[in-house]
Amino acid sequence: MVALLNRPWIWSFVGAAVVFIGALAITGGQGAGGMVTAAFSLALFMVVVGTGQMFVITLGPGNVDLSLPANIGLASAVAMKVMDGNDVLVPLGIAAALGSGLVIGIFNYLLIWALRIPPIIATLSASFIIQSVDISYGRGLQIKPPPGFADFTNWQVPVGGVGVPVMAVVVILFSIGAAIVLQRTVYGRSVLAIGQNIRAAWLAGVRVERVRFLTYALCGLLGGLSGALLAGYFRGASVDIGNEYLLASIAVVVIGGTSVAGGKANIPGLWGAALFLVVLQIMLNSYHISAGVRLVITGLVIIGVIVAAGGPKAAR
Amino acid sequence: MKKTGLVLSLLAGAAILATPAFADTSGKRVALSNNYAGNSWRQSMLQSWDKVGKQAIADKIVAAADPFTTADKEAPTQAAQLQNLILQGYDAIVINSASPDALNGAVKQACDAGIVVVAFDGLVTEPCAYKVTVDLAETYGAEEVRQIAKRLPDGGNLLYIRGLAGTSIDDDITKGVYAEIAKHPNLKIVNEVYGNWDQTTAQKAVATVLPSLPKIDAVLDQGGDAYGAAQAFNAAGRPLPLILLGNRQDELAWWKEQITQKGGYDSWSASEAPGMVTFAFWVAQQVLDGKDVPKEVPMGILTIEQKDLDKYLESTPVGGVANVEYTQAEVIQAIEDAKKK
Numbered sequence: 313m314v315a316l317l318n319r320p321w322i323w324s325f326v327g328a329a330v331v332f333i334g335a336l337a338i339t340g341g342q343g344a345g346g347m348v349t350a351a352f353s354l355a356l357f358m359v360v361v362g363t364g365q366m367f368v369i370t371l372g373p374g375n376v377d378l379s380l381p382a383n384i385g386l387a388s389a390v391a392m393k394v395m396d397g398n399d400v401l402v403p404l405g406i407a408a409a410l411g412s413g414l415v416i417g418i419f420n421y422l423l424i425w426a427l428r429i430p431p432i433i434a435t436l437s438a439s440f441i442i443q444s445v446d447i448s449y450g451r452g453l454q455i456k457p458p459p460g461f462a463d464f465t466n467w468q469v470p471v472g473g474v475g476v477p478v479m480a481v482v483v484i485l486f487s488i489g490a491a492i493v494l495q496r497t498v499y500g501r502s503v504l505a506i507g508q509n510i511r512a513a514w515l516a517g518v519r520v521e522r523v524r525f526l527t528y529a530l531c532g533l534l535g536g537l538s539g540a541l542l543a544g545y546f547r548g549a550s551v552d553i554g555n556e557y558l559l560a561s562i563a564v565v566v567i568g569g570t571s572v573a574g575g576k577a578n579i580p581g582l583w584g585a586a587l588f589l590v591v592l593q594i595m596l597n598s599y600h601i602s603a604g605v606r607l608v609i610t611g612l613v614i615i616g617v618i619v620a621a622g623g624p625k626a627a628r
Numbered sequence: 629m630k631k632t633g634l635v636l637s638l639l640a641g642a643a644i645l646a647t648p649a650f651a652d653t654s655g656k657r658v659a660l661s662n663n664y665a666g667n668s669w670r671q672s673m674l675q676s677w678d679k680v681g682k683q684a685i686a687d688k689i690v691a692a693a694d695p696f697t698t699a700d701k702e703a704p705t706q707a708a709q710l711q712n713l714i715l716q717g718y719d720a721i722v723i724n725s726a727s728p729d730a731l732n733g734a735v736k737q738a739c740d741a742g743i744v745v746v747a748f749d750g751l752v753t754e755p756c757a758y759k760v761t762v763d764l765a766e767t768y769g770a771e772e773v774r775q776i777a778k779r780l781p782d783g784g785n786l787l788y789i790r791g792l793a794g795t796s797i798d799d800d801i802t803k804g805v806y807a808e809i810a811k812h813p814n815l816k817i818v819n820e821v822y823g824n825w826d827q828t829t830a831q832k833a834v835a836t837v838l839p840s841l842p843k844i845d846a847v848l849d850q851g852g853d854a855y856g857a858a859q860a861f862n863a864a865g866r867p868l869p870l871i872l873l874g875n876r877q878d879e880l881a882w883w884k885e886q887i888t889q890k891g892g893y894d895s896w897s898a899s900e901a902p903g904m905v906t907f908a909f910w911v912a913q914q915v916l917d918g919k920d921v922p923k924e925v926p927m928g929i930l931t932i933e934q935k936d937l938d939k940y941l942e943s944t945p946v947g948g949v950a951n952v953e954y955t956q957a958e959v960i961q962a963i964e965d966a967k968k969k
Contacts, residue, residue, distance in 0.1 A: 339840040346839030346864055353863065354832060447666060455947070456878070466863050475865065546828045547859050548878060553828050590836065597833065598840035600819050603793030 320569025320576075324584030327567070327617045328591050335595035345474040347594055352480040353466075353545070355586035359483055360538045361557045362564035362582045363490050364531030368431075369565050371527055372507040372574035375431050380535045380561055382439035383416045384554025386446040387539025392455035392549040399460035406540050413536020414529055416442060421528040425521060446551050457544045465544035479541070484583075491579040503527060507574030563589060567617050588617065653916045656719040657692035658909065663706045663726040663750075665697050668876075668948045673724070673749075673902035676953050680906040689956075690913060694718075703730035710734040713743075720744040720912040722905065725752045744915045748908035748927075749900070758915060759924045760908045764797060767929050768850075768898055769804025772872055773812060775896040776846045779870055783814025784845025787837070787869075789823040789830055789857060791850040801850055818842060823853035827878070831856035838864045846870040851899050854879045875899030875930065875950040880941050887934065894934055901930035903953040910959035922966045925959075 316322055332351075336344055361380055368377045387409040395405035416438065423434035457465075468475035494500035502523045505513040514520050538557070543549040566572055567588060568581025592613060596606045660677050664670050674695055681693025696713065698705040703726040711734055713721055721743055725731050732754040738745050739756035748760035762768075776786065788805065791798040809815055821837050823830030830853030838844075838860060847857050851874020861868055868886070873879045873895055886893035907927050915921050930952050932940050940950045 335840065343839035343841075350835045350839060350864065354835065468865075542828075546831055547855070548827065550828065552826065556829075556832075593832075594836040594839065597819070597821050597837035603822050 319580075321578050321581030321584055323617060323620050324567050324569065324581050324588050327613075327620075328584055328588035331588065331591045331595045331613075335591060335598050338595075338598050347591070349468065349475045349477060350594065351587050351590045353477045354590045355583070356477070356480045356483040357538055357542055357545075358557070358560050358564050358586035358589065359487060359582050360534055360541070361554075361561045362568070362586065363487070363579070364534035365561040366565045366568075366570050366577055366579075366582060367494075367503055367527045368531045369562075369570060369572065370503050370507045370574050370577040371524060372510055373572075375524075375574065376562065377417075377420065377435050377528065377531045377535075378432060378558065379416060379420055379435040379439040379442060380531070381552075381554035381556075381558045382442035382446065383413055383532060383535035384539040384542060384557060385549075385551045386416070386442050386449070387412045387536040388543035388549035388553050389446055389450035389455065389551075390536075391540035392457055392543050393449075395458050395461065397456060397458050399458040402458060402461045405461075406537070409536045409540035410533055411536070413532045413534070413539065415532070416535065417529040417532020418525075420532065421525050424528070425524070443551065450549065450551060455543075455549050457547060461544045462547055465541055479545075487579055487583065494577055494579060499523065499526060504575055504577065507571075507576070509575075560586075560589065563614060567614065589614075653690055653913055654688045656690050656913075656916045657694070657717070658690055658720045658722060658912055658916075659713045659716075659718040660693070660695040660905065660909075661706060661710055661713060661721055661723040661725075662695060662697040663703075663724065664699070664701045669902050672949055672951045673905045676903040676951060677905045677909065680909060680953050684909070684913070690916075692718075693909065701726045703727040707731055707734040710738060714738050714741050718743060720746065720916055722746050722748065722908045722912050723750075723752065723757075724748060724905070725750040727752075729753050744912055746908045746912045746915070748904050755923070757923075758911055758921060760904060760911060761924050761926050762900055762904075762929060763926055764800040765804030765807070769801040770808035771804075771931075772848050772896075772898065773805055773808035773815065775872065776848065776870065777812050777815060779894055779896075780815070780845055783812070783816075785816055785818045785842055787834070787841065787844045787847050787857075788817050788820040789834065789847060789849040789853050790820055791823065791825045793822050798850065805848060815846075817848070818844070823849065823856065825850055825852040825874075827853060827856035829853070829856070831860045834860035835863060838866060843867075844869045846872070848872060850874070851897075852876055852879075855882050858882060870895060873897040873932075875901070877941075877944045877946055877948050877950070880932070880937065880944060880950060881946075883934075884937060884941055887937070892934070897932040897937075897940075897950070899930050899950065901952045902949060903930075903951045907954040907959055907962075910954060910956050911963070913956070914960065914963060919963070920967070921963050925963055925966050927954075927962065 335347060365377055368375050390412045391405040391409035394408040395401045420435050420438050423429050424431050465479055467478040469478060502518045505518050506520055506523060542553050564582050564585040567585035569578040677695050684690050684693060696709055698709050706726045714737060721738055725747055728751060731752055735745050735752050735754040735757050745757040747757050751759050818841055819837055821833035823833050834857045846869050849872055854871045854873040855878050857871055873883055883895055904927055911925055944950045
């Protein structure tokens with residue numbers, strides 16, 4: 313039990329559980345199943361995007377990908393255009409979205425590496441370029457997904473009265489895979505080593521630039537993947553479909569117990585944090601609170617959870 | 629600077645001389661001052677301007693109807709653009725303003741130069757400008773409640789999807805909604821969420837609030853969000869309520885789908901049509917023509933009933949918005965109605 317409490321990710325799950333009980337309090341226990349389904353359906357997108365962001369942030373101070381919202385927007389349009397409403401073309405559309413994200417990730421890395429621009433500036437300016445490409449490519453139009461793909465993103469299997477979103481299960485498997493990559497592969501250990509001390513890692517023979525390249529490419533790739541999935545779930549691509557994920561991708565990483573200073577990553581925490589953020593919205597919406605107060609509470613609660621999670625380790 | 633002043637006073641003089649002398653606008657040049665073109669509404673607005681403007685030139689009603697667009701909704705850039713239009717000697721400027729007050733200075737300069745300024749959509753507070761106004765509280769908010777009351781005579785539970793928190797548009801519509809709902813005791817708004825007039829945001833907001841709600845009989849909204857709301861009901865496995873719609877093609881296409889599948893879905897669509905730019909154009913033309921025009925001319929909104937859906941769906945491009953252009957006769961009628969008030 314003590315060992316469990318020492319895990320940095322436990323606090324995000326505690327937070328999610330508390331707000332869940334808070335939400336149920338107003339409905340008198342009604343709608344619990346629906347809330348769980350909605351929470352998992354929306355949280356899974358934050359987890360996919362957050363995983364990419366987590367790898368980047370773990371590279372150490374200053375590393376962050378701010379181009380994710382634009383990346384997601386463009387990938388959603390690319391996926392929908394390639395699929396063209398035809399279920400047969402779904403794999404091709406997903407591949408195109410992945411390709412679009414990958415190119416953006418590589419582009420980000422080139423700006424950072426070749427032109428020596430700090431990642432915050434490089435990815436932010438890249439996002440302006442990407443957004444312009446998206447506007448001229450998508451023409452501000454909403455393009456619909458093929459029916460089969462749309463149904464898949466919203467496929468629920470009833471288990472004991474609760475609809476379990478199949479895509480959430482897939483993303484949980486993906487998270488397990490990401491955890492294995494992070495903890496058990498040379499690449500994952502290299503990311504952690506670079507984040508802890510880039511010079512020590514370099515002296516130990518870690519190929520720093522190659523790992524950084526792979527990490528930004530991976531983050532771009534995951535942005536592309538979420539673009540395609542979001543366009544399916546929300547029934548259409550749009551330029552601003554990824555807007556929420558600028559803050560959310562960083563928030564789930566931080567609330568989930570990953571160190572902003574780099575070198576310490578945490579996959580389970582992503583899920584806890586994503587569920588926490590979504591359930592918090594469910595609770596605030598259920599309480600019928602005005603928009604201003606809602607934002608204030610969201611901010612305060614996020615600060616509270618970060619303080620609770622970071623408190624015991626503040627001594628370092 | 630001195631030269632500018634001279635040109636301005638010359639122009640002012642010319643305009644003062646010209647207006648009452650010939651009540652004929654065939655020599656007049658009208659400009660459209662716009663500050664953004666990045667969404668389907670503005671694209672349709674520019675198309676409507678182009679269509680009506682070209683026709684008016686062909687019919688020898690005006691000499692020119694030129695559109696000018698700056699980027700990114702920036703007030704300073706649009707102010708500079710207005711100054712250019714003044715120097716170019718246009719007789720009237722139809723403006724969709726980037727700011728309610730930041731352009732007042734430039735608008736005043738235009739008025740002082742004898743130029744007729746007509747604002748629409750993005751209005752200006754400068755009193756010398758004519759304004760095309762829309763009474764959102766009455767024609768949109770309250771009317772939505774009346775339309776629901778008509779379709780649900782036995783009453784029921786409503787979910788209200790608001791727009792962008794803190795905007796005057798959202799406040800106006802909401803005022804109308806609550807004023808009217810007070811007259812219908814059997815309709816109850818059980819919760820409200822913010823959808824930001826955006827499909828994705830609305831779907832998320834509705835998905836997060838639905839589990840805590842009883843059966844919903846109708847959804848009140850502000851347009852642009854109806855499709856997202858429908859998807860959220862669908863994802864939650866809830867029966868589809870009556871959802872009022874906006875003007876986006878995906879909303880109208882979804883409506884058509886419901887009609888085809890269920891043999892009828894008696895909803896109602898309302899929106900500010902981008903063609904309101906043509907309403908403003910005719911107001912400008914009427915002022916140039918020497919007609920007595922009140923400073924505020926109210927315009928109705930575009931509404932679509934189930935029986936007219938096919939007609940509008942046909943003329944709306946995929947991914948675009950439903951639109952309507954106003955004729956000179958309609959605007960003359962609106963001006964007469966405005967004078968009676």
